[in-house]
Amino acid sequence: xxxxxxxxxxxxxxxxxTVYAYFHLNATVAEYFxxxxxxxxxxxxxxxxxxxxxxxxxxxIDLHNEPPKSQSIYFSALIVLIAAIGLAYxxxxxxxxxxxxxxxxxxASALIYHHRNKLALEGTWKYVFICAISVAFIFIxxxxxxxxxxxxxxxxxxxxYLISRSTTLNPFWLKLAxxxxxxxxxxxxxxxxxxxxxxxxxxxxxxxxxxxLSSVLMNMGVVGIFRTYSIIAYTPLQHxxxxxxxxxAVLSIFVATVYMIKVKNIKRMFAxxxxxxxxxxxxxxxxxGIGYYAAILHIVLxxxxxxxxxxxxxxxxxxxxxxxxxxxxxxxxxxPTGAIVVLLGFISATAIxxxxxxxxxxxxxxxxxxxxxxxxxxxxxxxxxxxxxxxAKNILKVLFTPIPNFDESQVPVIKPWESYTQLALIILSIYxxxxxxxxxxxxxxxxxxxxx
Amino acid sequence: MINVLxxxxxxxxxxxxxANRLLTYLKVLAFQGVILFAVxxxxxxxxxxLNLILILLETxxxxxxxxxxxxxxxxxxxxxxxxxxxxxxxxxxLIITTLILVTTILxxxxxxxxxxxxxxxxxxxxxxxxxxxxIASRRKIITHVMGYLVIENGVFVLSLAVGNEMPMLVxxxxxxxxxxxVLILGIFLNKIGDVFKNIDVEELSNLKDY
Numbered sequence: 001x002x003x004x005x006x007x008x009x010x011x012x013x014x015x016x017x018t019v020y021a022y023f024h025l026n027a028t029v030a031e032y033f034x035x036x037x038x039x040x041x042x043x044x045x046x047x048x049x050x051x052x053x054x055x056x057x058x059x060x061i062d063l064h065n066e067p068p069k070s071q072s073i074y075f076s077a078l079i080v081l082i083a084a085i086g087l088a089y090x091x092x093x094x095x096x097x098x099x100x101x102x103x104x105x106x107x108a109s110a111l112i113y114h115h116r117n118k119l120a121l122e123g124t125w126k127y128v129f130i131c132a133i134s135v136a137f138i139f140i141x142x143x144x145x146x147x148x149x150x151x152x153x154x155x156x157x158x159x160x161y162l163i164s165r166s167t168t169l170n171p172f173w174l175k176l177a178x179x180x181x182x183x184x185x186x187x188x189x190x191x192x193x194x195x196x197x198x199x200x201x202x203x204x205x206x207x208x209x210x211x212x213l214s215s216v217l218m219n220m221g222v223v224g225i226f227r228t229y230s231i232i233a234y235t236p237l238q239h240x241x242x243x244x245x246x247x248x249a250v251l252s253i254f255v256a257t258v259y260m261i262k263v264k265n266i267k268r269m270f271a272x273x274x275x276x277x278x279x280x281x282x283x284x285x286x287x288x289g290i291g292y293y294a295a296i297l298h299i300v301l302x303x304x305x306x307x308x309x310x311x312x313x314x315x316x317x318x319x320x321x322x323x324x325x326x327x328x329x330x331x332x333x334x335x336p337t338g339a340i341v342v343l344l345g346f347i348s349a350t351a352i353x354x355x356x357x358x359x360x361x362x363x364x365x366x367x368x369x370x371x372x373x374x375x376x377x378x379x380x381x382x383x384x385x386x387x388x389x390x391x392a393k394n395i396l397k398v399l400f401t402p403i404p405n406f407d408e409s410q411v412p413v414i415k416p417w418e419s420y421t422q423l424a425l426i427i428l429s430i431y432x433x434x435x436x437x438x439x440x441x442x443x444x445x446x447x448x449x450x451x452x
Numbered sequence: 453m454i455n456v457l458x459x460x461x462x463x464x465x466x467x468x469x470x471a472n473r474l475l476t477y478l479k480v481l482a483f484q485g486v487i488l489f490a491v492x493x494x495x496x497x498x499x500x501x502l503n504l505i506l507i508l509l510e511t512x513x514x515x516x517x518x519x520x521x522x523x524x525x526x527x528x529x530x531x532x533x534x535x536x537x538x539x540x541x542x543x544x545x546l547i548i549t550t551l552i553l554v555t556t557i558l559x560x561x562x563x564x565x566x567x568x569x570x571x572x573x574x575x576x577x578x579x580x581x582x583x584x585x586x587i588a589s590r591r592k593i594i595t596h597v598m599g600y601l602v603i604e605n606g607v608f609v610l611s612l613a614v615g616n617e618m619p620m621l622v623x624x625x626x627x628x629x630x631x632x633x634v635l636i637l638g639i640f641l642n643k644i645g646d647v648f649k650n651i652d653v654e655e656l657s658n659l660k661d662y
Binding site: 095098099102105106109118119121122123125126128129132133135136139140142143146147150157170172173200203204265 | 580587636
């Protein structure tokens with residue numbers, strides 16, 4: 001009961017903060033946080049997703065009948081995670097962004113270790129260790145960035161100051177700084193080279209947490225890369241940075257394809273699909289032009305769709321008590337509303353029209369075409385086709401193929417209202433993709449205004 | 453004087469690459485803490501006293517006393533065998549470490565920046581890469597943690613290089629040290645020792661795609 005009151009209070013505070021941010025766009029508070037368009041847009045997405053996240057967490061905790069201590073750790077870690085992600089979006093100083101990245105690692109590790117068993121420990125250990133290295137890498141990058149300012153510089157490492165000084169930055173240090181910061185943030189964003197820990201973490205984390213990890217937390221990694229990239233975009237090094245990001249992007253899509261073919265665990269399948277989408281986002285950033293707009297649109301829509309799928313995953317698990325595709329089937333029979341969510345989520349995640357992600361992916365391909373990257377375009381389209389095939393093979397089996405020897409007497413009845421939030425998220429993504437309101441378009445345009 | 457200390461630091465890396473027993477690794481880590489204490493004391497002459505004392509305490513108390521003692525305790529309690537059990541022979545490790553050193557020295561030769569003491573750059577970068585190499589080439593989880601501590605020492609050296617201009621960054625580096633070490637050592641090494649009796653990396657391969 002106390003949990004309900006406190007989490008509701010948190011949602012009210014989070015929304016109050018978001019509304020405050022809306023009325024103070026582009027204002028700076030507490031010196032280190034600016035409500036710029038990108039930060040505010042993602043904060044809004046975070047606030048929207050945090051409502052179903054907390055709702056489904058309550059469902060999850062209630063059904064598991066857990067001791068009070070475990071509940072309190074779960075909810076406090078969840079709230080710290082959401083708050084830290086929100087502040088990381090808004091940070092205008094690279095060191096502050098770094099600090100909040102560390103805090104998200106702490107909170108996420110407490111959530112991943114929620115079940116206190118051997119496999120959860122393995123996933124948590126991998127996540128914590130890789131994140132510790134990545135956080136050290138980002139710090140090294142920040143040190144190189146301060147070196148690139150040269151002597152006689154001020155203590156100021158805010159993004160705005162760095163952008164204003166970008167032409168005088170030492171290119172050698174800037175290159176090293178970008179490499180290290182980019183590598184560091186790939187853990188959070190889920191890209192090659194350091195994507196593995198994130199997949200294990202999403203596998204072992206409770207469903208509602210995995211939804212946050214693979215939507216808003218990944219957006220935080222993208223924000224870190226994006227803000228660093230906007231420093232380098234004003235220097236002659238932009239072309240070099242584009243190549244670095246592009247290589248990582250294509251490799252991410254490739255790796256996601258390879259794993260998608262083999263994967264049988266549906267939670268990990270969703271996680272690999274996220275890697276593919278982040279690869280597309282990075283590809284869009286590296287191409288530039290309309291790609292910047294498409295990248296921001298894509299991370300927003302992807303966050304809604306993927307979190308919805310992860311929320312739905314918990315209901316699938318309740319029906320079958322298993323996460324392997326081999327033991328899941330004929331889901332339409334047991335939970336029709338949830339099955340519709342899975343179907344719509346699948347259509348959205350593979351960007352089949354009329355989903356919202358189709359629009360953003362189409363824009364990404366247009367950017368590739370206009371950027372004269374035909375070979376990359378063909379390669380990526382081929383890989384995406386394979387991904388759609390692999391994804392469809394598993395999802396259609398989950399939805400329609402009956403499994404032999406399944407004991408139907410144990411299946412719990414799942415009320416349709418539990419899936420309404422998930423449907424709402426997917427419908428929101430379709431709405432924003434197909435008929436984006438002016439306000440939304442304006443925010444995205446403002447956030448990429450400095451790049452094009 | 454700083455150069456002598458930093459070269460000693462590099463020699464500890466070479467020694468670590470051929471060390472066989474885990475306790476030797478801990479001793480080297482403690483010794484590196486002492487070297488960092490001395491370097492900090494000489495290098496950060498523009499700091500205000502209170503802040504400097506805090507950083508010095510971090511190097512001497514945290515890096516060279518608390519962490520090694522705690523790790524020795526973990527070794528004893530979990531009855532971890534004393535050898536490091538690398539995947540590659542020690543001779544190859546020595547050669548690879550030397551290659552890391554040579555590469556970073558060559559890389560530092562290409563820098564055109566009078567503002568930086570190249571010595572710091574070489575030591576820091578080779579320490580970071582050496583730490584990554586230790587993580588990749590040793591079999592036990594506890595040696596991975598030691599590799600991470602080596603990386604942190606490298607980051608600390610690098611932050612000292614810019615310390616006088618950007619005191620904030622040195623403090624952040626100290627925060628990274630304490631935060632990550634406490635998170636990794638305090639919570640998880642304890643747990644992992646209890647759950648996985650023989651803590652090899654091979655034990656940590658149960659998360660699969662199917």
